[in-house]
Amino acid sequence: MIWKVVEKTSFIGDPEFDKLSPWYTKVTIEFVDGKMLVEEAVVSKTVAPLMPGDKIREKWRMLTDGIMDAGIRDELEQKLLDLETVVDVTEVIKLLGEVGGVLE
Numbered sequence: 001m002i003w004k005v006v007e008k009t010s011f012i013g014d015p016e017f018d019k020l021s022p023w024y025t026k027v028t029i030e031f032v033d034g035k036m037l038v039e040e041a042v043v044s045k046t047v048a049p050l051m052p053g054d055k056i057r058e059k060w061r062m063l064t065d066g067i068m069d070a071g072i073r074d075e076l077e078q079k080l081l082d083l084e085t086v087v088d089v090t091e092v093i094k095l096l097g098e099v100g101g102v103l104e
Contacts, residue, residue, distance in 0.1 A: 024041070024042055024043075026039070026041075061073070061077075067099075068099045069099070072099060073099075
């Protein structure tokens with residue numbers, strides 16, 4: 001699913017953007033009916049200020065909603081948040097295997 005979106009994506013560098021900010025980003029989405037959505041960000045939300053943990057979790061859940069079983073998502077989230085305590089990473093790999101079709 002995600003790879004179909006990637007195939008339809010173009011990345012264009014613009015030296016003028018670098019003058020605004022090293023992280024300046026502009027995203028334009030064109031729909032088949034001709035409508036367009038444009039969003040701009042001078043600085044990434046992950047750069048300044050840092051995104052707090054609750055916002056990261058909120059974004060993770062929003063991005064995985066409907067494409068990943070909520071129970072597996074929650075278990076995977078907890079393992080990743082406590083990664084330094086995971087004795088065997090195959091636990092994480094098995095959970096990722098449960099959602100194998102997501103990135104196809």
